[in-house]
Amino acid sequence: MSLILSVPDPSLTTNLLAADTDEPSTESESCSRFVAEPSHSRSPTGSPLSYQKPIHVVSTEPLDPCYHEILTPQSEPSPYLLKPDYPEIERKRSYLHDVSRKISRLPKDLGRAVFSNRHNELKSTMIDFGETTTAHGIPMILNTDRVSLRVFWIIFSTISLICFCFQCYLVVDKFQKKEKIVNVELEFESAPFPAITICNLNPFKKHLARSVPEISETLDAFHQAVTYSNDANNEEIRERKKRNSKLADFRFVQYEPVYSACDCIRGEQEECIGNESIPPDIQNACICNYDRQDSSVWPCYRTSTWEESICPECNDIGYCNVPNTTGTDSIPCVCQLNMGYCVLRSEARLRRVWEFRGKKVPDAHSPFRKDFLEHLKKLGYGNMTDQVAITTRAREKLILRMSALPPQRRAALGYGKSELIKQCSFNSMQCDIEKEFKLHIDPSFGNCYTFNADPNKVQASSRAGPSHGLRLMVFVNTSDYLPTTEATGVRIAIHGQRECPFPDTFGYSAPTGAVSSFGISLRKVNRLENGDCFKPDAPLPPGYIYREYNYEPEGCYRNCYQKRIINRCGCADPRFPQPSSSIRICDIRNEHTRDCLLAESVRMTKKKSCRCTHACRQDVYTTTYSAAKWPSGSTRMECTEKDCNTYYSQLVFLLVTIKCDEQLSRKPTAAMILS
Structure with missing residues (x-):
């Protein structure tokens, strides 16, 4: 419990404190002393003493009975006492408690000082800055009394700030480039x-290229496609059936068996004369020996006098030993029963003379029509009637075929x-x-x-x-x-x-x-x-295929394309150098490989997955x-x-x-x- 007293001087304070600590006495004596003493005390000016310094008297004892007597209506009020303020009477806290309380209240007091008091120094500074700044929108917002104008200036200032930030972004982005x-x-x-x-x-050279089967076959296919394009119509060609027979391994020979139309003057079992026309059917055709060097077709015999067989051995010219004779190989061949000789069969489908030398194609009623169209599609010319497109396709196939040859052999043909x-x-x-x-x-x-x-x-x-x-x-x-x-x-x-x-x-x-x-x-x-x-002293990219030359963007693109072909098709494109000698060259005679090369070339163009820079x-x-x-x-x-x-x-x-x-x-x- 605390009392607020007014004391005239330090001596009075001392007496009050002493009175609180003296020996207890009777209530009447204590009260009479306490009341009587003020009548003899005067201030230096001669007037009764008035309270000048309030002090707290903290006591755990009950309130002095004299206090009640002083405050009673019958008793005369003392000029030295104040009426106590009961709500503020509290126990004295420790010093650490007061410090922690002040610290905890500091943010609230600071916030109240900034936001509630207009005359606060920080707030006044901000307001002064807003009213005097050269940023035109802010002073207009603060100095405008009309709400509509203030909203307008807020929107205008916000848009200006966004434009400024966007311009800064453009400048930084341009700098980063x-x-x-x-x-x-x-x-x-x-x-x-x-x-x-x-x-x-x-x-x-044409006369040398004709002796190479890779080129000869490509040129024959080109001739067939051009001939067909001259006589083509717009009918849709049915999709060819898949063949189950496998092509024999290619072998360069001088003679090969071919189908040809023929005239048998001496009889069906004798030698006939071949021509470039289209026979009515396969039974009326002949099988002839075709010389790849001079393009001659001779001799010819009816198909009924020939038989497909397996020969034990064949020479480089193209003739084979008849079956059941000397030899250890198993080579497909065609044997002439009357004359007793056999010719190497290098392909599953015997070529037709009228296809690579004639100027006509089988008509719609010919038994060779379907086979001709299927063969044309197999060669990559299906449904092609434009000679420009046919020539472009043939040139691409010719490049692929010749690129697969050894360099020495290619050089000899040029x-x-x-x-x-x-x-x-x-x-x-x-x-x-x-x-x-x-x-x-x-x-x-x-x-x-x-x-x-x-x-x-x-x-x-x-x-x-x-x-x-x-x-x-x-x-x-x-x-x-x-x-x-x-x-x-x-x-x-x-x-x-x-x-x-x-x-x-x-x-x-x-x-x-x-x-x-x-x-x-x-x-x-x-x-x-x-x-x-690409820095001049930097090493070439790993696996770069043109290692004997400097780096170039075109070489980089071709190197990237070759790597893609190797990863997707399992072989290297013969038109470009190999990254390693252990990687095999693609065989374009294989239809699946040829389709893979074409498909990946198209995907490479569309996706543009290669990243090549200039030197x-x-x-x-x-x-x-x-x-x-x-x-x-x-x-x-x-x-x-x-x-x-x-x-x-x-x-x-x-x-x-x-x-x-x-x-x-x-x-x-x-x-x-x-x-």
Whole structure:
């Protein structure tokens, strides 16, 4: 219990405290002393003492009875006492309790000070800032009395803030792209002459290609498809039935058995004369020996005099030992019963002479019609009547077939250096064709030859102009062209010494009977290495198939495609190098493999799953082309006009020149994104 007392001076306080601690006495005495003493005390001014310092008297004892007497109406109120405030009477707390209580109340007091008191210092500062800031929307919100205007300014300020944040995002995003500023510097110096790769548009000689069964079969199928397209209608061809018989392993031979129409003058059991017409049925046809070297069909005998059998041994010409004789092999063959000899049967389906040499197809009532259409579809020409599409398909198949051959065999079927390149000069000096041209076998164009291919011995043109560049006279021999080659002329590719030539992708065609002039200007591109480019000192990607050349985006894409074919088809595409010699080449005679190659090629184009970048340092050759008729009428020729026209129509005169002797160098630098 506590009392609030008013004491005049310290002495009175002492007396009160002493009275509280003295020995107890009677209530009347204690009360009389307590009441009587004030009448004799005066303040220094002579007036009765009034309370000046309130003190708490804390006691656990019951309230003094004198206090009740003082407060009774009969007793005179003491000027030194105050009326107690009962609700505030409490027990004194400890010091630690008071400190913890103040700390716990601090957030509430601080929040109340900030948000409830307008004149609080922090709130006043914020209000002053809002009223004086240059951000135009905030002062308008605070100083506007109308609610509608205040809502308008709030919405307008919010939209402005969003636009500002979006603009900041765009600036940061642009900075993250690391865009560059390209500086172009012209350096007047002698530019190095590039490597020039030249190819005949016809990849292989026709008379040699016919001796190779892979090419001969493809050309025969092409002939059948073209013949059918000339006589085709729009009827839907039924899907061919799956054959259960397996093809025998291929073997190169000179003779093979074929079906042919024939005339048997001496009798059904004697030798007959074959022709290219379509027989009425298989019983009236003959089986003949077809010579692949000279394309002759002889001798011929009725099909009834032949029998399918298994021979123990066959030679390289195509003849086999008759059954039950010497030999340890089991080779499918066809035996002539009357003459007593057998011929190797290299395919399950004997070829038809009227299909690869004739100019007609079996009509709708012919028993060979269905078989012909099924065979055509098996070869990949089903429902194709457009000759352009047929030619494109045949050329693709021819490339695949030839790419599967060993390099030495492919080179033997193409054109030699002296056959293709008749004359050459560089920098006004005669070339050594055998030494200065290097063989490059391309899957699309066969034998190609590269001038200035040695990176350790770079040729340079002394001056600009046609007389100081590379001049070539090329003979293409159009009389020996394959039927799948649609144009006559040559294909040239311009590239660096350490770059792989890709004439099918980056080449230029030059026609016969004309002077073709190619002007070249060099542009060196140096990209910043901290960007997205392939560094010059970086190792080639794992399994890169063009390891003897520098990195190029085109080589990267082909490398990616080859890896995809290996993973999906289980074999390597024969058109591109193998990552390893242990990986087998795809056999396109297998229908499943051929379909897999075609399907994956289409998926590769659609998905674009390969990620290939440019090289940080790259030489780019810009080429301009012009042509003129050649030769001119005043050119002196030691031949008759007819012979000269025939001869020179198969020649291509090429002028590969340097357009200018300056080197255009593009050097990109970092862009200033923020100003």
